Amino acid sequence: MTFSKFEKYAAGKINNHASEVDTEGLWNDILPHVQKDDxxxxxxxxxxxxxxxxxxxxIYAFLDKNSDPGNNYNTFSTANVIQNDEDLRISGLAEKESFPISEQKPATLEASNNQNIIAKSTQKNQFSKTKKEKYKASDGEILIAAKSSTNKYSPESKSNDAKVVVEKTENHEAIDFEENAVLKANILKNEEAIPTDAEHAKIEVDESNLPIAVESTENPEVKEEMNSNTDEENSEEDFRRNSNFKxxxxxxxxxxxxxxxxxxxxxxxxxxxxxxxxxxxxxxxxxxxxxxxxxxxxxxxxxxxxxxxxxxxxxxxxxxxxxxxxxxxxxxxxxxxxxxxxxxxxxxxxxxxxxxxxxxxxxxxxxxxxxxxxxxxxxxxxxxxxxxxxxxxxxxxxxxxxxxxxxxxxxxxxxxxxxxxxxxxxxxxxxxxxxxxxxxxxxxxxxxxxxxxxxxxxxxxxxxxxxxxxxxxxxxxxxxxxxxx
Amino acid sequence: MRKSTEQNIIDGCKKQYAAAQKELVLKYSGLLMTVCKRYSRDAESAKDILQESLIKILKSIATYEERGSFEAWMKRITINTALKYFDRSSFKNEVFVLEDVNDKDVLPNVYSKLGAEELMDLIEKLPNGFREVFNLFAIEGYSHKEIGKMLGITESTSRSQLTRARKLLKKQLTIREKIRIRI
Missing domain, CATH: 2.40.160.20 (Porin)
Structure with missing residues (x-):
């Protein structure tokens, strides 16, 4: 049966035909079903x-702590020296909050008779902010400056070669080394410091889990003792430091x-x-x-x-x-x-x-x-x-x-x-x-x-x-x- | 380049903007109602199908990939909704006596004055199963293979239902012609 003409006619008429619809009513019925599901x-x-x-x-914490490079200077505006039979004690009030030691106010430094100086801070990671910084003391100020070239106490510390540097102090009695003395120390395994060119004093920065020690050449006995313990570790450390694939x-x-x-x-x-x-x-x-x-x-x-x-x-x-x-x-x-x-x-x-x-x-x-x-x-x-x-x-x-x-x-x-x-x-x-x-x-x-x-x-x-x-x-x-x- | 109104509506609906959704309903509901009417026997079910179809369209417009015609995509959803709306198992029990109808084609002057609504009335009077097949084949342009898949029937069933639908339509057209001549 041929019916195609009628079908074409019907399809043409119907396909584009729009029937009457109450569109507003329809939209009101549809709206509750299509409202945005948030x-x-x-x-x-x-x-x-x-x-x-x-x-x-x-990021704010990161930027805030790096906004003022000068913050890393360790300057004590006041200093008191107390000498006991056993120890010299220096206490100072830190001016700058960002320096690790000064975060503990007041920071306390203790020096013993045998030329050890112990700086105590309960602040954790006290040397973590000392990366690549140097600290200088002005006349009349007591300064203990620490430099950690590789930020030893942060988890990112790449090696144990953190250094402690003490430069120029007017308070010879307290720290017991010569003016303009420079102390440097390499620290190994978070426990002790191995001096590289330590000349005058031994300094220990002692926190329960973060001790740093710097040895003085003026105390040969101490130096020899420390060197004898660490020769082997030094060479291992040097090897690791010089390696390209850390x-x-x-x-x-x-x-x-x-x-x-x-x-x-x-x-x-x-x-x-x-x-x-x-x-x-x-x-x-x-x-x-x-x-x-x-x-x-x-x-x-x-x-x-x-x-x-x-x-x-x-x-x-x-x-x-x-x-x-x-x-x-x-x-x-x-x-x-x-x-x-x-x-x-x-x-x-x-x-x-x-x-x-x-x-x-x-x-x-x-x-x-x-x-x-x-x-x-x-x-x-x-x-x-x-x-x-x-x-x-x-x-x-x-x-x-x-x-x-x-x-x-x-x-x-x-x-x-x-x-x-x-x-x-x-x-x-x-x-x-x-x-x-x-x-x-x-x-x-x-x-x-x-x-x-x-x-x-x-x-x-x-x-x-x-x-x-x-x-x-x-x-x-x-x-x-x-x-x- | 400025986007067409249709493209604006599609973009807006994809972002679930109520204004765009309303615009879609206002613009296309008449066209889709024509589809719904063709697949349903009464105005009430046509309205239900239209509402259900538009909800589906608006909820799934994110899946429209804008490859083919948007109208065709919406029509396809509407057709599928309509097919699903009716329980087709009841169609199998439909019994119709088809008297012999001659095989001659219907002359154009018989139907050329029929408008869309009258043509739809004719199609609406077809039994449900026949109406579906006739709509899908003659109006929508699907093949018997496709119709078979869509309706869950065999190709041969689709063919035979189309033949019967055509016979019924021809009969109705012939009756209309006789009435017209008498008047």
């Missing part, structure tokens, strides 16, 4: 605000929370409806991640990081639907009424009864990933802080799923069974990038905060009518222990 965005904003505030605070090794743990997003796209244009079904019934939730990592870091700050990382991507599946069941019960099938006698006759038999059950099914779907991160980064160290950036790959070693979605027939599809092989068991290589702000608790131990972005590879196979990808933005916190240098 929950995920709020989570994302909060995570980044926290990360941003923490990062800004770290590496540091770190091991750490981390964990974090991310606001994640999912990208669902059609693999099959004919199943647009299925994509809509998936979009309507599924909702992206948060991602959590945790892991252990190993880091090899060079002296210049470049590092390589690897380890094992676990991530759990959560999605929510919810479906409101109705099931109609038709049962057969025994009941009245027909009623006859005799018009003459008004008798009523009931005929019994099986009668169909339709029951409609409305239900809501909610399932939390989880994608569990195990990845090996291979990440290259750079970290800039300053005193107690490090700031860095890194980027690299996450090599997937396992992907597992659990939960339900709808299939093409609107039946439940078990993600774990995955009978149609819609999902990959290994998603391959994904990408990650982050920035880091780390605080050094001591020479070896640091904690850090790292806003992190991650873009996952495709989770679905080509058999899946919908291609599924994930990504996330979040924050990791972690702790890392370093050895080496």
């Amino acid at each position: 929950r995920n965005r709020k989570g994302l904003v909060w995570i980044f605000l926290i990360g941003l505030i923490a990062s800004m605070a770290a 590496l540091k090794y770190g091991i750490g743990i981390f964990g974090g929370l991310s606001s994640s997003f999912a990208s669902l796209k059609n693999n099959d244009e004919l199943n647009v409806n299925y994509l809509q079904t998936r979009v309507m019934t599924e909702e992206q939730l948060e991602t959590i991640q945790m892991g252990i990592d190993f880091m090899v870091k060079s002296e210049i700050g470049v590092y390589l990081r690897t380890g094992v990382q676990y991530s759990r991507i959560a999605r929510k599946f919810s479906l409101n639907d109705a099931i109609e069941t038709i049962d057969s019960i025994h009941g009245i099938q027909r009623i006859y009424i005799n018009n003459n006698t008004n008798d009523t006759i009931y005929v019994y038999g099986p009668v169909p009864v339709t029951t409609t059950t409305f239900y809501n099914k909610t399932t939390y779907n989880y994608f569990h990933l195990m990845d090996i991160p291979v990440v290259l980064g750079y970290m800039y160290n300053h005193e107690n802080w490090s700031f860095g950036a890194e980027a690299g790959a996450l090599i997937n070693i396992s992907t597992k799923r659990k939960g339900d979605i709808l299939d093409l027939n609107n039946e439940f599809y078990d993600l774990k069974d995955d009978q149609l092989k819609w999902y990959k068991d290994n998603i391959g290589v994904s990408f990650t990038a982050s920035v880091t702000a780390a605080y050094h608790l001591n020479d070896n131990f640091q904690i850090y905060l790292a806003p992190t972005a991650r873009l996952e590879n495709v989770f679905s196979t080509d058999d899946n009518p919908v291609a599924q990808k994930h990504g996330s933005l979040g924050v990791n916190i972690g702790a890392r222990y370093f050895i080496g240098y």
Whole structure:
């Protein structure tokens, strides 16, 4: 039968025809369903605000402590000398807050009769800010100046060659060395100082866990004693100092929370409806991640990081639907009424009864990933802080799923069974990038905060009518222990 | 280059701007209502389908990749919503007696004065299963293979339903022609 002309005519007329609609009423009905859902965005904003505030605070702390280079001069405006039988004691009030010793107000220096001077400070990392600084005393002032060329007491200290320098003091009695004396010391293993060209006095800066000692040549016995103990260590130290490949090794743990997003796209244009079904019934939730990592870091700050990382991507599946069941019960099938006698006759038999059950099914779907991160980064160290950036790959070693979605027939599809092989068991290589702000608790131990972005590879196979990808933005916190240098 | 109004609406809807969403509803609901009417038997269900379709369109507009026509994309969603709206298992129980209708083509003068609403009335009177196949094939331009996939029927079922739909339409057109001549 030929009917094509009519069909073409009808299609032409109908396809561009706009029917009358109460558009305002329609919009009012639609509006509550399409109002912006801010929950995920709020989570994302909060995570980044926290990360941003923490990062800004770290940067502020960093800049604040470096804003005035003069702060590093150790100047005591007042000084008292107390001489006991055993010790000389010098106490002074520091003018500048930034000098390590002066952070403990008042700083106290103690000198013993045998030409040892002990400076005590309960302030931790008291020499951490003395990197590459020299201190000079004015006439009439007592000065104990310390110079740490490699910032020994910060975790970034590359070697044990921190130096203590004392230059020019007017208070010979107190410190017991000649005017314009210069003392230098190399410090080994955080415990003792090995003099390089110490000439006059031995100085010990003693804090419970951070002693520094400088030996005086005016006390030959002390010098000889110290030299005899440290010749071997000196040569080892020299060897390490002269080496071009100084590496540091770190091991750490981390964990974090991310606001994640999912990208669902059609693999099959004919199943647009299925994509809509998936979009309507599924909702992206948060991602959590945790892991252990190993880091090899060079002296210049470049590092390589690897380890094992676990991530759990959560999605929510919810479906409101109705099931109609038709049962057969025994009941009245027909009623006859005799018009003459008004008798009523009931005929019994099986009668169909339709029951409609409305239900809501909610399932939390989880994608569990195990990845090996291979990440290259750079970290800039300053005193107690490090700031860095890194980027690299996450090599997937396992992907597992659990939960339900709808299939093409609107039946439940078990993600774990995955009978149609819609999902990959290994998603391959994904990408990650982050920035880091780390605080050094001591020479070896640091904690850090790292806003992190991650873009996952495709989770679905080509058999899946919908291609599924994930990504996330979040924050990791972690702790890392370093050895080496 | 200044973006077209349609592009502005799409961009705005992707950003979930309420004004853009409203603009989309105002601009395209008439066009989509025509689609809904063709797949439903009464105004109430057409309205329900339209509302459900527009919600789907607005919620999933982020997935629109802007490769094909935006109108076609929206129509496809509306058609799929309409197909899903009706329980097609009931269509199988539809019984129709088709009297023999001659195989001659309908002359253009029989239908050339029919407007869109009258044509839609004709199509609306078709039994549900026939109406779906006729709409998908003749108006939307899908192939029988595609229709089979969309409706979960075989290609041959699609073909036979189209043939029956055509016969019914022809019969109705013939009746209309007879009435017109008598008047």
